[in-house]
Amino acid sequence: MSRYRPPRSAGTPLITAEGAQRLRDELHELWYVRRPAVTQAVSDAAALGDRSENAEYIYGKKMLREIDSRVRFLRKRLESLKVVAQQPSDCSKVYFSAWVSLEDEDGQALQLRIVGPDEIDTQRRHISIDSPMARALLGKSLDNEISLLAPVGEKHYWITAINYSEPTS
Structure with a gap:
């Protein structure tokens, strides 16, 4: 071999x-x-x-x-x-470079940005477009639910905000 x-x-x-x-x-x-x-x-x-x-x-x-x-x-x-320097024509859905605010089943807030694989940075909350979380988010809109299979079991998140400029908080 x-x-x-x-x-x-x-x-x-x-x-x-x-x-x-x-x-x-x-x-x-x-x-x-x-x-x-x-x-x-x-x-x-x-x-x-x-x-x-x-x-x-x-x-x-x-x-x-x-x-x-x-x-x-x-x-x-x-x-x-x-x-990719331009915003998508439909900013109400999640696409590349979007800042997405999520809430899980326990009410915990999570905010992340979908970027390319060369830009991954956990400190800045940037995730790759190739990641399972980003793939689940792509094309979704406000108040949609996504489900992910995690090591601890299935996790559910709800989209609470979509923004294409960096949030202030």
């Missing part, structure tokens, strides 16, 4: 304008700021002599490989992404 694993799919190629800008900013930071600094550090370490036992040189080369790998990924990914 071989150890080959097919590559994972990159997910839905959608991204918000803010998410695309963050990826472009990261690419700029890596290519124009960090890579030149690391390259200079590697050059300085190489000038010290024996490279086989030079930790700064070895670590610097490893950092360059990691930076170059991330740069290649970002360039390729940015080419394939479709930026």
Whole structure:
């Protein structure tokens, strides 16, 4: 049996304008700021002599490989992404980039935003459009109920608000 694993799919190629800008900013930071600094550090370490036992040189080369790998990924990914900058024509339903307020069976409020897989951020309550929660929400409107199968059993949520600009609370 071989150890080959097919590559994972990159997910839905959608991204918000803010998410695309963050990826472009990261690419700029890596290519124009960090890579030149690391390259200079590697050059300085190489000038010290024996490279086989030079930790700064070895670590610097490893950092360059990691930076170059991330740069290649970002360039390729940015080419394939479709930026969604406009609101949908029907803002009364849940679509990509929507902020959705939910309430569960216990009355607990939950607020989240549906974004692309490159923008997932639990601290900011951004979930991927490919997630089970987002798939259940897509196309639903205010006061609709959704059901999700969770490890603790089936969970029910009701949509209490749909907004396409970031809520203030």
